[in-house]
Every structure is written in C-alpha cells, then in structure tokens.
Amino acid sequence: MPMIRSLSFKLTAAMLLVLALLMVLLTSLEYDRFIADQTRRTQEEMRDDLSRLFSSRNAQQEETLREHPFSDLAITGPHRQIDGVVCENTGSMLWHDIRPGKLATLTDLCTQLASIHKGQESDFRLGTLQGAGVYYFYSLRFTRFMKSPIPRTFHVVLMRPAQQLMDIRNYAKWSFIRRALLIYGGFALLLLWTTRWGLGSLGRMQKQLEEIRQQKRIQLSDHFEAELLPLTRSLNELLANEREQTQRYQNSMNDLAHSLKTRLALIQATMAEERLSPGARRSLDDQVQLMDQIVQYHLRRAVAGRQLLSGQGCDPIPVVQKLLATMAKVYQHKRIHLQFDYDEDLLFVGEVDDLFELLGNLLDNAHKFAISEIRLQLRRDDTRLHLCLEDDGPGIEPSLREQVLLRGVRADSSSGQGIGLSVCHEIIASYQGEISIRDSELGGARFDIRLPLGKE
Structure with a gap:
C-alpha cells in the first residue's frame, strides 16, 4: 500500500x-x-x-447497658x-x-x-x-x-x-x-x-526535482534546513555528473551521426554515378533514408531520453507492412511463409520510430531463427494493443527467457552484441507495456507484447 x-x-x-x-x-x-x-x-x-x-451514651447508663447493651442505639x-x-x-x-x-x-x-x-x-x-x-x-x-x-x-x-x-x-x-x-x-x-x-521541505525538494526532470531548473536550491543540506549537495553533485556524462554521450552521438551522414551521402553519390536500374535505385534510396531516419531517431533519444509521448500516435499496420517487405528481401533465400492477421482501427499511442525499432528487432530475430513459418497477430485487447509473434525455430529455454531481455545476453552462440531484445524491452517498459516469452504452437518461441491502445 x-x-x-x-x-x-x-x-x-x-x-x-x-x-x-x-x-x-x-x-x-x-x-x-x-x-x-x-x-x-x-x-x-x-x-x-x-x-x-x-x-449518645453516658456513664449513668452503664448499668442499664450491661443488661441491654444495644437498646439505646439509633x-x-x-x-x-x-x-x-x-x-x-x-x-x-x-x-x-x-x-x-x-x-x-x-x-x-x-x-x-x-x-x-x-x-x-x-x-x-x-x-x-x-x-x-x-x-x-x-x-x-x-x-x-x-x-x-x-x-x-x-x-x-x-x-x-x-x-x-x-x-x-x-x-x-x-x-x-x-x-x-x-x-x-x-x-x-x-x-x-x-x-x-x-516535512514540507521534502515536498519542496520533490517539486524541485520534478522541475529538474522537466528541464525547468538545473539543480536544487540551498534554501533547506541544515539537516537536508548534505542531501541536496550530494544530489546536486550527482546531477552535475549526470549532465557532464549526458553531454559527453551526446557529443559522441553527434560525432557518430556526422560520420554516418557523410558515408550515407557518399553512398547516394555513388549510386547516382552507377548505372543502376530504377527499381534497385529506389530500393537503395529507401534503405539509405531509413538509415538516416534511424540515426536521427537515436540522436533525439540521446538528448531527450525515452519517454511516453502524448502525441496522436500512429497506425501500426503500415509500419508492419513496410518492415515485412524489407525482411522478405533480406531473408528471401529462406523462403519463409508468413501469416499476418490484424484487427481494424488499431492505433499505437507513441512515436512511429519507437514502433519501427521494436518491431524491426522482433521481426529480424524471428526471420533469423525461423525454419519455414512465422505468424504475426495484432489484436485489440481491452485497452491495449496485443502483438503476438511466433516462429517455428529452436525457441528459447525457460531458464533464459528473462535473461535474454537484459543487455548483452544472447540465447544462442551466433555473432552479435545481444542488445536487440534488451532494446525492445526498454521501449516496452517506457510505454508501461508488458512482454512475455513462452513456447509457440509452431514449435519455436512466442512473444506476447501489450502496449497502449488508442482509437482515432
């Protein structure tokens, strides 16, 4: 309580x-x-x-009292x-x-x-x-x-x-x-x-911390009682260190983005010089634009952090269809049969880039480990968007299902950093969503994800 x-x-x-x-x-x-x-x-x-x-007795009555000692009591x-x-x-x-x-x-x-x-x-x-x-x-x-x-x-x-x-x-x-x-x-x-x-000072401190989170101020004031001053000083030092670390991280991301944008521009220039078919050029242009969009997305996240935005949201179906088309080209050699079912009038209350990042990692893992079949469903579940993704791959051991959601942990011995599912888990948690992993009827793993749902 x-x-x-x-x-x-x-x-x-x-x-x-x-x-x-x-x-x-x-x-x-x-x-x-x-x-x-x-x-x-x-x-x-x-x-x-x-x-x-x-x-009331007296000495003259003593003789009488010997005969009747209580006769005169009243x-x-x-x-x-x-x-x-x-x-x-x-x-x-x-x-x-x-x-x-x-x-x-x-x-x-x-x-x-x-x-x-x-x-x-x-x-x-x-x-x-x-x-x-x-x-x-x-x-x-x-x-x-x-x-x-x-x-x-x-x-x-x-x-x-x-x-x-x-x-x-x-x-x-x-x-x-x-x-x-x-x-x-x-x-x-x-x-x-x-x-x-x-305890009013603690409430005032909480209010100032909320203002710091909203970037309305940079540190706590010194107008607190003597017993709270060591705490406020420690918090201010922590906030200062966090700002310095964030600035270093942002500078690193800016440097990386600048380098990537230069390489992307070089790729676009090379494509213009080469005699490519219109279809191949459109496909490459789409991928380059998507890469640029991903870079910008991560730059924004480096500055603002991952938050649940109160925007108008997006329709998840076009996002899924675009990702499925990309996966079909990347994994066309596996000839995977994909079944996609969804309800009408679904709305994801959040950023479209978050949905791209989440579904992109999940679909990439499903295509990587699936043998021949993948099933994807998007349903309306009470007040939430229910996403169910299944494959017929080797699945995930029950003892590893919580660990694979941690950064750097992999369920297999393939190459990679093991951050895909951890990124998915962070995005889902930022939207107060839920993710669970269990066995699929197809024989592999089943991911059940519930995210905020809105209606247009």
Whole structure:
C-alpha cells in the first residue's frame, strides 16, 4: 500500500500511537484517583456515622447497658444513607436499624455479613448481598462482659447502598473518556499539521526535482534546513555528473551521426554515378533514408531520453507492412511463409520510430531463427494493443527467457552484441507495456507484447 510506505504516515502514526498510550495512561490514573477519593470519602462518612452511633451514651447508663447493651442505639440524621446491625459471632442478630426495602427482608443477613468481614477487627469494603445488591460495609469488632463472666464478641456493621455511587463512578468514567477523546482529537489535528509543516521541505525538494526532470531548473536550491543540506549537495553533485556524462554521450552521438551522414551521402553519390536500374535505385534510396531516419531517431533519444509521448500516435499496420517487405528481401533465400492477421482501427499511442525499432528487432530475430513459418497477430485487447509473434525455430529455454531481455545476453552462440531484445524491452517498459516469452504452437518461441491502445 502506498500509504504504508509514506514517511509522513509512519511519523504521524507513531506519534499518534504514543499519544494514544499516554492518554490512556493519564485517563486511567485520573479515573483511579477519582475512585480512590470517592472510596476514601465514603469510608470517612461511615466512620463518622459509627462514631455518632455510640456517642449518645453516658456513664449513668452503664448499668442499664450491661443488661441491654444495644437498646439505646439509633441511626439518626436528616439525610440518612446507612443501615446498621449488630451480630454475634454465633450468627444471631442482637440489634438492627434497617430502613424498609430489600435489605429488611433478608433472614440470613448476619451470616452473609460474616462471610464478608471474615471476623476482622475493623474492615471497610465493597461487597454484594444476595437479594439486596451492592453495598459498602464498615464493620467494627468489640467484646463485652454481659451477665456471664465470659466476654462475648460482637460485630457492628454499617451498610450503605453503593448503586448510586456506582452510577456516579460509571458516569465519571465515560466523562473522562469523552474528555480524553476530545483532547486526543485536538492533539491529533495539531500533530497532523505539524508533521505536514515539518516535512514540507521534502515536498519542496520533490517539486524541485520534478522541475529538474522537466528541464525547468538545473539543480536544487540551498534554501533547506541544515539537516537536508548534505542531501541536496550530494544530489546536486550527482546531477552535475549526470549532465557532464549526458553531454559527453551526446557529443559522441553527434560525432557518430556526422560520420554516418557523410558515408550515407557518399553512398547516394555513388549510386547516382552507377548505372543502376530504377527499381534497385529506389530500393537503395529507401534503405539509405531509413538509415538516416534511424540515426536521427537515436540522436533525439540521446538528448531527450525515452519517454511516453502524448502525441496522436500512429497506425501500426503500415509500419508492419513496410518492415515485412524489407525482411522478405533480406531473408528471401529462406523462403519463409508468413501469416499476418490484424484487427481494424488499431492505433499505437507513441512515436512511429519507437514502433519501427521494436518491431524491426522482433521481426529480424524471428526471420533469423525461423525454419519455414512465422505468424504475426495484432489484436485489440481491452485497452491495449496485443502483438503476438511466433516462429517455428529452436525457441528459447525457460531458464533464459528473462535473461535474454537484459543487455548483452544472447540465447544462442551466433555473432552479435545481444542488445536487440534488451532494446525492445526498454521501449516496452517506457510505454508501461508488458512482454512475455513462452513456447509457440509452431514449435519455436512466442512473444506476447501489450502496449497502449488508442482509437482515432
């Protein structure tokens, strides 16, 4: 995916991930602190309630309290939120002050409370009573001498319904989450803007490189950040070396073209002096003009490079017919049977010289290696021009089919530089085309080529 390979996407995603983890951590810490504060306040309130419960006693009542120690206990207050019981270790309830509701209907309240506080001297916790719901419990264990000389142990337990506090806690949790998401969204937008601003220099460098490719400028400017200046200097040095190499190459091509044009002119002059038949002279003139056209073509390519041109294109059929006529003369001694099939209204969107170079190399190879038969087809394939060329020659080994498209590699031991198919491959690649090599039904090699197709 292109976005995955984007430096901006990677930097933004990494920072957003770190920011998300940080926001989760801070939100969790804030929520935990809220719960701790709520629990601490609830514990303090219940401890104060317990203190008030026993603060109404006085010394004059001590004798009465020995007989009925819990008779005067009562939970009071204008906004009462708690209920209370006194349970003995045996599980019996000695006193209770419970408001009407589910809690008042429980018959095993002391038994459930014993499993919650587990006999601890003092305990505060959140728990659930079966049949009543969730409560906060504050318990206190104490011992008294009643009528018997053996002390008896009791537990005073205050109970506060926790559902309302749980609702408050749940509401606070979602409030924290909403606030964290809003903060995260704001930071994310700021992060996207700062990332785009920070990487703006790379976009500016890309724009300048595109201008260099379009020959609107010759090098990158020096108005970049200090961290990018070594890169821009290296690129400028590379561009300068490339310009020098291109100039040397162009000069060499010009020298070669000048030499070839001189020789071609000499050939034309010699033909004029010799008494040749009109047919032979026309044939030689055509070949000389074709050679001159090829020289000019390669000169243009040396200067501009091979690019997909957006011109009006050309009809490939006359190009093929002209090349076939030339091949028939060159290889007339082989008496090759050639079958040529094509669709109507085909258009190659590109330069006619590119098509001449491509088809000329392919047809020359086919005639060179064919034994007696060649089949050429030009078809319309969706949005592309499909060219299929087959022969009945020795074919190409599967292990060599990719290598023969490289410059300097040959599939046979004949003389030559091995650049014909590599030139074809370069031309096809420059037009975003495709080439594949496989076995032909005729017994030799089959070349399938797909190039841009246009309609007049």
